[in-house]
Amino acid sequence: MNAGKLKETHSLDKEEVLHELMDQYADELSYLAYSYVKNIETAKDLVQNTFVSAYTHLDSFEGNSNMKTWLYRITINKCKDYLKSSAYKKLVLTGAVKENADTGANPAQRFERKEQATAIRQILEKLPVKYREVIIMMYYQELTTKEIAEVLKIPEASVRTRLRRAKDKLTPLLQKEALGYE
Numbered sequence: 001m002n003a004g005k006l007k008e009t010h011s012l013d014k015e016e017v018l019h020e021l022m023d024q025y026a027d028e029l030s031y032l033a034y035s036y037v038k039n040i041e042t043a044k045d046l047v048q049n050t051f052v053s054a055y056t057h058l059d060s061f062e063g064n065s066n067m068k069t070w071l072y073r074i075t076i077n078k079c080k081d082y083l084k085s086s087a088y089k090k091l092v093l094t095g096a097v098k099e100n101a102d103t104g105a106n107p108a109q110r111f112e113r114k115e116q117a118t119a120i121r122q123i124l125e126k127l128p129v130k131y132r133e134v135i136i137m138m139y140y141q142e143l144t145t146k147e148i149a150e151v152l153k154i155p156e157a158s159v160r161t162r163l164r165r166a167k168d169k170l171t172p173l174l175q176k177e178a179l180g181y182e
Helices: 003-012 014-037 040-056 067-085 107-125 129-140 145-152 156-178
Strands: none
Touching (some): 014 129, 067 145, 107 129, 129 156
16 A cells, blocks of 8 residues: 555545455465464564554554555564563564475475475574564565565665575585584
8 A cells, every 4th residue: 555545545534544454464464474483472462562562553654664564563673572571581583484385296295395385494593683684674675676665664775685694504504404414
């Protein structure tokens, strides 16, 4: 939803805007929250809190960024607040790999894909948080570097640098995994 459409709709009915946002972004935000907290129920609660905050602060949305990045930022903040309040010392972004199970695949192929997804998830966990988040947002959430910069509130050049450094760190980890070393 773009800012112009939001302002038009907003003047009509704030609740309709909320329902439209929930319909459009609930799944993406749930996936994002789950990647932080690793618990489905907690992720759902955090997304609900995100929508409550968005509804409450809808008047303050100026349209300087797009709605998607605004909601991502709120969700990430909710997740980080939750992790701090729960005495987490380390931000864990697992569950970031989409498991695209091909319904036509045989059980052996599905098992192999699941094993690969688990291996990739474990490798991603070895990256520092600042590199993990950009990899996840770029390749799994399919955000642009500009959108990632808006979400993380860092310059776009920093996003590109983090992506390059993340890839540099991932290469030896992936090679090590491919060779079967641990």
